[in-house]
């Protein structure tokens with residue numbers, strides 16, 4: 001009793017949390033709005049901190065089977081092609097952090113977690129269940145979905161992403177009594193002014209000169225492009241970010257884009273970069289939205305309801321750590337539950353206290369990653385003196401600047 005949790009959202013964060021909580025001994029019902037568990041055709045980088053979480057869940061072999069493990073992170077000038085700085089990744093990351101730096105297709109990452117969750121008898125996965133509202137009960141939480149179903153459990157964790165419904169409840173204050181407060185207690189996500197174009201190409205379809213097993217970030221004025229291998233190195237994932245206006249419904253997340261539109265937005269760049277962009281035939285466009293860095297634990301939990309991943313701390317992708325922080329949140333919640341059950345396996349889990357510990361333990365690290373992601377974006381897109389300073393700094397101490405021990409040695413344990 002008292003060991004039943006609802007998770008809203010079955011993305012990388014929610015699925016990871018389902019694995020963490022069931023491994024800790026809880027029963028989980030996960031509600032996902034879409035008709036199937038799927039991820040968009042794009043890649044993500046998983047720093048050693050994220051890989052450590054997967055390894056702790058016993059998923060190293062599953063990761064090894066589908067991910068790529070790039071040899072280095074290289075920064076190049078998008079116009080001149082000059083190498084501005086380099087950080088060796090593969091062996092160095094293993095030696096320094098005990099875990100590799102991985103790059104993976106998002107669908108493969110979700111599949112690894114989905115299979116782990118499906119192997120757990122304590123998880124029930126519900127599709128086409130879009131959560132509409134949250135009601136806290138004296139000793140539990142009840143949620144209503146768009147299909148008219150009610151689900152009741154001891155606690156709820158919202159992993160429902162950037163446009164989180166659960167967040168509205170958490171930010172409405174104690175007992176959710178202030179959803180229409182004036183001024184509002186929470187503001188909607190904000191458009192960053194940046195648009196990402198994402199595409200993939202098979203290495204086999206590229207000329208030798210464009211094939212790569214490295215992460216390369218091309219930096220230009222008001223733009224950058226990141227490329228890296230995924231799916232055992234068989235595909236190259238390409239993300240091009242330009243500055244522009246938001247088009248269409250931001251909640252639509254993906255919009256088809258054509259290559260000509262991207263090449264026009266990018267303008268003149270180094271021929272090798274241009275060749276790469278031309279080699280990708282299908283592009284999707286994302287308006288990049290985020291929230292300001294978290295300002296306190298209250299953004300992570302309220303009563304028996306907590307938030308994890310983008311629902312709590314959506315960020316710009318310039319530190320490549322949004323999914324990693326969602327996995328770290330999940331890992332932390334799993335550890336706290338393990339500890340609570342180790343202290344008293346028969347008694348009720350003190351959910352309110354446990355969520356407050358989680359919130360206090362996580363918010364500053366998540367805020368730091370959000371803030372670093374914002375400043376990285378400015379540095380990536382710099383022009384003029386800032387660009388000159390950046391390039392000099394990268395040439396003098398590129399590996400020191402690109403390495404992030406405070407980040408990659410995580411997740412920190414929370415007591």
Ligand SMILES: Cc1cc2nc3c(=O)[nH]c(=O)nc-3n(C[C@H](O)[C@H](O)[C@H](O)COP(=O)(O)OP(=O)(O)OC[C@H]3O[C@@H](n4cnc5c(N)ncnc54)[C@H](O)[C@@H]3O)c2cc1C
Nearest residue numbers: 009011013033044045131161309310317320321322323324
């Ligand atoms: C261009 C780009 C590049 C990125 N690169 C990286 C990277 O290299 N490394 C990295 O770590 N991160 C990266 N990220 C960030 C990463 O994609 C996100 O931080 C991560 O996906 C967040 O996971 P999540 O599970 O919290 O949310 P989401 O992935 O948004 O999942 C939320 C889930 O909840 C479901 N849902 C939503 N509302 C409801 C509801 N009301 N009821 C039920 N279900 C609901 C959704 O359908 C979805 O399945 C990148 C992001 C972008 C845009």
